[in-house]
Amino acid sequence: MNAPIPSPPVPARREFALGAVHALPIVVGAVPFGLLLGSLAAKAGISPLEMGLMSGLVFAGSSQFVAVExxxxxxxxxxxxxxxxxxxxxxxxxxxxxxxRLAGRPPLRVGAALFLMADEVWALALxxxxxxxxxxxxxxxxxLYVAWLASTVAGTLAGALIADPAAWGLDFTFIAVFLCLLAGFWKGAGSLPPWLASAGAALGAHALMPGGPWHIVAGALAGGAVAAWRGRAS
Known part of the structure; x- marks a missing residue:
């Protein structure tokens, strides 16, 4: 019996284009969020150049909001x-x-890839x-990087034109994106324990230490610990 003929590798150009297309729904949510961050930055006295440097070097929406505050x-x-x-x-x-998935790959390429790691990029990669x-x-x-950089700088430039960005509902757009990403990971009732642990830990940390970033770390650690424990148990 003849062995099956392996399928040829997908061209890198096509893979890149597919990734860009898959990122477009996230960009729809990221742009309003970036405009909101830029507007808040302008009111905090941050210039468009400073905002551009922050977005270009940090590239992390939640931590940038903390930094601006x-x-x-x-x-x-x-x-x-x-x-x-x-x-x-x-x-x-x-x-x-x-x-x-990255073991054995060229270190420089891995480093460049990890620089672009955001929650949404990571979710689509998984x-x-x-x-x-x-x-x-x-x-x-x-x-996502280009859209985020452009929207935060544009938001800073137009910051004075928006009196109350939250009144436009711009602060909910990224939450909606994360909910959609979360739904994509749903694999039945077995998905609930890590989610519930993460939510409970985040809410508890926020209640004990309001206004700080500790609830983000607490949620990530609790959800990851439960997921790891369930993986070993199975």
Whole structure:
């Protein structure tokens, strides 16, 4: 009996384009969120150039909101940097889930890819599964990166034109995006324990320490711990 003929690899250009297309629904939610962040930054006295540098170097929406809030309250630079680091500690867990797919790859390419790792990029990468390629990752990541950079700078430039950004509902758009991503990970009732643990820990931490970023870390650690425990138990 003849052995099956392996299918030819998908061209990198096509994989990149597919990643960019898959990122477009996320961009729809990210742009209003970026405009909101830029508007708040303008009111905190942050210039469009400073906003562009922050988005270009940090590229993390939730931690940038924390940074802008602290900046507006006159916090020291070390406190702002420390808060950004704390909020982004969840990336350690996210990176660990991708380690098996990145093992043995060129370090420079892996480093460039991980620079673009945001929650949405990570979620789409996991959904891609074994078919994940660097081209697909960069298609998703660069599309979101450019949209985020442009929208935050545009929001800072137009900040004075929007008196109350939250009144327009712009602050809910990213929440809606995350809910859609969460729905994509639903695999039945077995998905609930990590979600419930994460939600409970985040709500508890927020109640005990309101106004800080600790609830993000608490939710990530609790959800990851339950998921790991269930994986070992099975």
């Amino acid at each position: 602290l900046w507006s309250k006159g916090a020291a630079g070390a406190a702002v940097a420390g808060s950004i680091l704390l909020v982004n500690l969840r990336h350690l867990l996210m990176g660990a889930t991708l380690a098996p 959904r891609r599964g074994e078919a994940l390629t660097f081209a697909y990752w960069f298609g998703v990541g660069l599309t």
